[in-house]
Amino acid sequence: MVWYVILWARMWKAIVRETSPRFAECELTHKPRVPIDLELAQKQHREYVDALKNAGCEVTILPAEKDLPDSVFVEDAAIVLDELAVITRPGADSRKPETLSISAVLTPYRDLVHIHAPDTLDGGDITVVGKHVFVGISSRTDAGGLQQLSSYLGPHGYRVLGLPVTGCLHLKSAVTAIGEGRVLLNRDWVRRSAFAEFEIVETDPSEPEAGNALWIGDKVIYSSSFPRTADRLRDVGVEVLEVSASECAKAEGGVTCCSLVFR
Numbered sequence: 001m002v003w004y005v006i007l008w009a010r011m012w013k014a015i016v017r018e019t020s021p022r023f024a025e026c027e028l029t030h031k032p033r034v035p036i037d038l039e040l041a042q043k044q045h046r047e048y049v050d051a052l053k054n055a056g057c058e059v060t061i062l063p064a065e066k067d068l069p070d071s072v073f074v075e076d077a078a079i080v081l082d083e084l085a086v087i088t089r090p091g092a093d094s095r096k097p098e099t100l101s102i103s104a105v106l107t108p109y110r111d112l113v114h115i116h117a118p119d120t121l122d123g124g125d126i127t128v129v130g131k132h133v134f135v136g137i138s139s140r141t142d143a144g145g146l147q148q149l150s151s152y153l154g155p156h157g158y159r160v161l162g163l164p165v166t167g168c169l170h171l172k173s174a175v176t177a178i179g180e181g182r183v184l185l186n187r188d189w190v191r192r193s194a195f196a197e198f199e200i201v202e203t204d205p206s207e208p209e210a211g212n213a214l215w216i217g218d219k220v221i222y223s224s225s226f227p228r229t230a231d232r233l234r235d236v237g238v239e240v241l242e243v244s245a246s247e248c249a250k251a252e253g254g255v256t257c258c259s260l261v262f263r
């Protein structure tokens with residue numbers, strides 16, 4: 001019994017939410033609105049859940065939130081670290097109610113703290129590399145959100161650094177961790193020098209949106225839309241689990257956006 005509890009505690013957990021039937025009404029900032037195929041989006045989401053399982057996650061699937069078009073992007077509602085979970089206050093008004101159900105599902109796993117009004121912060125703006133927490137200052141995350149996050153994480157030994165995000169929605173559209181001390185980044189969207197102490201893999205210049213990868217243990221879940229950058233990942237020994245993510249991309253989401261992954 002004791003061993004079972006220890007093994008369970010070490011297991012990766014992933015929280016996802018089924019796609020809203022109103023997904024096509026998603027927020028858009030940088031991309032033009034193009035038709036989203038809801039059935040295909042739902043199929044791709046199931047494929048994504050399978051990839052999470054293949055990467056070793058125990059997956060909790062929340063039911064769709066009918067009236068919250070972007071709620072499949074659970075990443076924006078919380079930041080889950082070993083020590084605590086921070087419930088965010090998303091920058092887009094249509095997304096603020098998404099945090100309610102995410103608080104409830106995280107309660108058994110972590111102590112929760114909250115980003116309070118008037119400040120805002122989206123989980124997609126947070127890239128964690130070890131004890132370094134990079135915070136994108138974007139159209140969704142403001143300086144006050146950064147300050148609140150710093151005050152929560154500083155006492156746990158995290159170094160929190162704000163970085164301007166240009167050209168894309170969130171910091172994680174531009175840079176994500178793909179291993180211990182290793183990042184994948186698009187140098188046109190984020191300051192490369194901020195990551196100088198890490199090993200850097202750059203996105204292929206023909207694939208600007210390729211900076212978003214979901215690292216879980218010894219694997220990376222990655223969109224099949226970026227074959228050139230996927231080759232670069234394989235070249236440095238990363239095991240890539242490819243998923244089709246075309247419909248999320250139309251809503252300005254990537255592979256990290258659709259889950260909260262933690263142990």
Ligand code: CIR
Nearest residue numbers: 026027073124251252253257
């Ligand atoms: C939004 O604009 O909020 C959504 N349409 C896309 C959010 C993607 N989330 C993420 O990158 N973490």
